[in-house]
Amino acid sequence: MLSDNKDGCCSTHLIDGDGGFNVAGVDNFMKEVKLAECGLSYAVVSIMGPQSSGKSTLLNHLFRTNFREMDAYKGRSQTTKGIWMARCVGIEPCTIVMDLEGTDGRERGEDDTAFEKQSALFALAVSDIVLINMWCHDIGREQAANKPLLKTVFQVMMRLFSPRKTTLMFVIRDKTRTPLENLEPVLREDIQKIWDSVPKPQAHKETPLSEFFNVEVVALSSYEEKEEQFNEQVANLRQRFFHSIAPGGLAGDRRGVVPASGFSFSAQQIWKVIKENKDLDLPAHKVMVATVRCEEIANEKYASFTTNEEWCQLEEAVHSHSVRGFGRKLSSILDTCLSEYDAEATFFEEGVRSSKRKQLEEKLLQLVQPAYQSMLGHIRSDTFERFKEAFDKALKGGKGFALAARECTESFISRFDEECTDAIIDQAKWDSSRVRDKLRRDVDAHIAEVCTAKLSEVTSLYETKLNEALAGPVEALLDGASDDTWPAIRKLLQRETDTAVSGFAAALSGFEMDEESRDNMVFRLKDYARGVVEAKTKEEAGRVLIRMKDRFSTLFSHDQDSMPRIWTGKEDIRAITKTARSASLKLLSVMAAVRLDDEGDNIDKTLSLALVDGRAGASSARSITSVDPLASSTWNEVPPSKTLITPVQCKSLWRQFQTETEYVVSQAIAAQEASKRNNNWLPPPWAIAAMVILGFNEFMTLLRNPLYLGVIFVAYLLFKALWVQLDISGEFRNGVLPGVLSLSTKLLPTVMNLLKKLAEEGQGVASGEPQRNPAVASKSFRGSSSTNDSGDVSTSAPSEVTSENGTEYSSSSLHDKMQ
Numbered sequence: 001m002l003s004d005n006k007d008g009c010c011s012t013h014l015i016d017g018d019g020g021f022n023v024a025g026v027d028n029f030m031k032e033v034k035l036a037e038c039g040l041s042y043a044v045v046s047i048m049g050p051q052s053s054g055k056s057t058l059l060n061h062l063f064r065t066n067f068r069e070m071d072a073y074k075g076r077s078q079t080t081k082g083i084w085m086a087r088c089v090g091i092e093p094c095t096i097v098m099d100l101e102g103t104d105g106r107e108r109g110e111d112d113t114a115f116e117k118q119s120a121l122f123a124l125a126v127s128d129i130v131l132i133n134m135w136c137h138d139i140g141r142e143q144a145a146n147k148p149l150l151k152t153v154f155q156v157m158m159r160l161f162s163p164r165k166t167t168l169m170f171v172i173r174d175k176t177r178t179p180l181e182n183l184e185p186v187l188r189e190d191i192q193k194i195w196d197s198v199p200k201p202q203a204h205k206e207t208p209l210s211e212f213f214n215v216e217v218v219a220l221s222s223y224e225e226k227e228e229q230f231n232e233q234v235a236n237l238r239q240r241f242f243h244s245i246a247p248g249g250l251a252g253d254r255r256g257v258v259p260a261s262g263f264s265f266s267a268q269q270i271w272k273v274i275k276e277n278k279d280l281d282l283p284a285h286k287v288m289v290a291t292v293r294c295e296e297i298a299n300e301k302y303a304s305f306t307t308n309e310e311w312c313q314l315e316e317a318v319h320s321h322s323v324r325g326f327g328r329k330l331s332s333i334l335d336t337c338l339s340e341y342d343a344e345a346t347f348f349e350e351g352v353r354s355s356k357r358k359q360l361e362e363k364l365l366q367l368v369q370p371a372y373q374s375m376l377g378h379i380r381s382d383t384f385e386r387f388k389e390a391f392d393k394a395l396k397g398g399k400g401f402a403l404a405a406r407e408c409t410e411s412f413i414s415r416f417d418e419e420c421t422d423a424i425i426d427q428a429k430w431d432s433s434r435v436r437d438k439l440r441r442d443v444d445a446h447i448a449e450v451c452t453a454k455l456s457e458v459t460s461l462y463e464t465k466l467n468e469a470l471a472g473p474v475e476a477l478l479d480g481a482s483d484d485t486w487p488a489i490r491k492l493l494q495r496e497t498d499t500a501v502s503g504f505a506a507a508l509s510g511f512e513m514d515e516e517s518r519d520n521m522v523f524r525l526k527d528y529a530r531g532v533v534e535a536k537t538k539e540e541a542g543r544v545l546i547r548m549k550d551r552f553s554t555l556f557s558h559d560q561d562s563m564p565r566i567w568t569g570k571e572d573i574r575a576i577t578k579t580a581r582s583a584s585l586k587l588l589s590v591m592a593a594v595r596l597d598d599e600g601d602n603i604d605k606t607l608s609l610a611l612v613d614g615r616a617g618a619s620s621a622r623s624i625t626s627v628d629p630l631a632s633s634t635w636n637e638v639p640p641s642k643t644l645i646t647p648v649q650c651k652s653l654w655r656q657f658q659t660e661t662e663y664v665v666s667q668a669i670a671a672q673e674a675s676k677r678n679n680n681w682l683p684p685p686w687a688i689a690a691m692v693i694l695g696f697n698e699f700m701t702l703l704r705n706p707l708y709l710g711v712i713f714v715a716y717l718l719f720k721a722l723w724v725q726l727d728i729s730g731e732f733r734n735g736v737l738p739g740v741l742s743l744s745t746k747l748l749p750t751v752m753n754l755l756k757k758l759a760e761e762g763q764g765v766a767s768g769e770p771q772r773n774p775a776v777a778s779k780s781f782r783g784s785s786s787t788n789d790s791g792d793v794s795t796s797a798p799s800e801v802t803s804e805n806g807t808e809y810s811s812s813s814l815h816d817k818m819q
């Protein structure tokens with residue numbers, strides 16, 4: 001029910017005739033006249049007076065409104081029902097005027113809940129200026145129509161806890177010739193009388209009327225009879241409503257005024273209280289209105305913040321990555337939101353306004369906090385990742401570990417602080433120290449992890465170096481076991497350890513470790529070096545028997561020039577064996593214990609005495625000295641931790657060694673004897689001399705008759721062929737009797753075969769085919785091959801035997817037999 005005229009006046013039914021508050025109508029009216037934007041710069045004027053006393057006519061002329069007026073020709077009857085509201089046209093600041101239903105009407109009752117009283121109280125509560133319309137002729141009259149009205153006004157005024165000072169403007173209508181100067185005192189006297197007659201609460205018993213009201217009086221000519229004058233006087237009166245709220249203006253003290261945006265709610269609540277017939281506490285009402293309105297504004301601003309595009313984008317972005325200028329952007333959005341609240345709530349009661357602002361701020365900050373935490377999380381993880389990269393780069397660039405760690409930590413923690421400052425929301429001032437602590441912990445943990453990895457890298461590097469520098473040489477030194485082996489190993493260990501330790505200490509210097517930790521690490525490296533030597537020695541001790549056999553074999557089968565030995569019979573096999581065994585025993589004694597601490601021991605002597613030197617006499621003295629020095633599981637001077645081969649094990653190993661080398665020695669002895677036999681093939685010199693002297697005649701006969709020589713030569717060839725065919729020397733190798741038996745079985749077939757071959761060859765000669773003598777060819781071939789096999793052997797007849805035997809006696813053959 002909103003009406004508008006062409007002049008821009010807008011009016012609405014505020015309260016209908018049944019006392020119903022037109023909420024929608026008022027809200028529409030407020031939007032239409034943009035009342036909410038007025039803040040405190042607005043005034044409310046209301047008019048009350050007897051029914052059909054020309055109120056609407058006056059208001060329409062005074063404020064250019066469009067209230068319904070009674071048609072003059074229809075007679076006096078009620079036109080205005082309830083309360084109407086309109087905006088005054090052309091009056092600044094915005095002035096709202098309310099036209100109240102006329103009093104004294106026959107339609108309403110007289111009790112306290114009468115609409116007349118309720119609307120009067122409402123008008124007093126919300127208006128700055130109340131116009132009281134009265135007929136001029138009612139002034140001074142005892143039964144005047146305005147008296148009950150004034151009584152009502154003064155009575156309801158008491159129901160306001162802290163009444164505001166309202167301007168009561170008495171508008172005298174249809175003024176007579178009596179000038180206003182004469183009328184006014186009479187009117188004021190009437191008013192005073194009514195004030196005095198009104199029962200007042202104890203607190204206001206003595207309070208004068210002027211405490212509650214500014215009383216103004218104006219008189220207007222009759223609109224119906226002197227319209228021109230009426231219009232002129234109304235125009236003058238209109239001037240008084242311009243800037244009515246300014247100091248000294250027509251409006252009252254405006255103590256209970258609520259900001260324009262809260263007008264609708266305030267009016268509604270006041271009407272509600274009045275309808276419930278309760279007293280009106282305006283200050284409390286003001287606070288209540290402020291509370292409700294500020295909350296409404298705050299909720300509105302909160303809602304508009306949640307849908308703010310800029311904020312939504314920022315929130316979405318910060319979920320996935322860090323946003324530059326996050327704090328600045330968010331602070332600005334929050335600031336705008338709070339400023340808007342401030343602007344709208346500025347005229348409401350300060351205490352309420354601030355507390356609601358605080359609540360709004362808290363709610364907003366609660367809303368944005370996850371985004372801030374997310375931002376801090378991004379800053380932390382980004383900083384940490386960048387720290388790791390920079391730290392790695394610094395280390396690769398050769399910077400000392402501790403220095404790099406210190407510089408990178410400082411640099412990235414301060415970068416984190418900078419970025420946190422960038423993310424700080426002005427309104428919140430949240431503390432980022434917990435996230436900073438977490439970053440610090442992550443950084444420290446990473447440094448510790450890298451430190452451990454780098455230290456183990458450096459350690460394993462130097463351990464590898466030590467391993468390379470020690471394992472091979474130690475093996476070589478142990479292989480050439482002698483009295484100097486352990487001194488040499490100790491020297492090698494010392495030298496290599498010193499080299500490694502100096503390099504290791506230099507590498508550790510960058511870590512700036514405390515002295516104790518560094519010493520511990522150096523100590524562990526030294527220990528490792530010893531461990532390498534010990535492990536190598538242990539490994540070699542595990543295959544000492546093979547080493548001993550190798551050494552024995554090498555020494556036994558080779559002469560001083562490392563040439564393979566040929567057992568010609570001149571060698572002293574016993575001495576050679578003893579030397580080789582002593583050397584092998586040295587190997588055993590060297591590997592029996594780890595001697596890195598240069599503490600003398602008698603292992604070598606004990607072993608020599610027990611196994612080599614003392615052995616000759618041992619058998620004879622066995623019955624006398626029953627104590628075996630090797631019958632023990634520990635060496636006297638060596639702790640068990642350093643013992644690799646116990647005395648008992650040495651003994652057992654030596655027995656095994658002897659058993660396994662015995663065959664080689666016996667083979668050598670056999671070879672030597674065979675060699676001796678071969679060398680003794682020719683008869684002794686005296687026999688040769690006897691043969692020459694005694695066979696001189698036969699020799700001369702042969703010289704004289706060459707035919708004998710030819711026969712002898714043929715016989716020799718036959719004999720030689722038989723020798724070769726029957727392998728006579730081979731057959732007799734196993735003894736005389738087996739040789740004779742074997743030859744007797746093979747002789748006849750071989751002779752037959754030989755004769756057959758000769759016959760075939762004779763036949764070949766008879767048929768005139770030139771043919772080589774196969775026996776000669778065979779001999780020539782075998783002779784040359786045997787010469788090749790024997791190498792430097794040059795004896796003629798026995799050379800083949802020697803050469804064949806010589807092959808068997810060579811060092812390699814001996815070795816093969818040992819294996």
Ligand SMILES: Nc1nc2c(ncn2[C@@H]2O[C@H](COP(=O)(O)OP(=O)(O)OP(=O)(O)O)[C@@H](O)[C@H]2O)c(=O)[nH]1
Nearest residue numbers: 051052053054055056057070072078079080102223
């Ligand atoms: N005598 C006289 N009559 C007037 C004056 N002004 C208006 N009227 C007449 O009084 C009658 C009622 O005028 P309204 O303006 O409707 O009066 P009202 O007080 O608004 O009436 P309700 O709203 O019903 O209480 C109309 O016929 C007017 O012409 C005036 O100054 N003097």
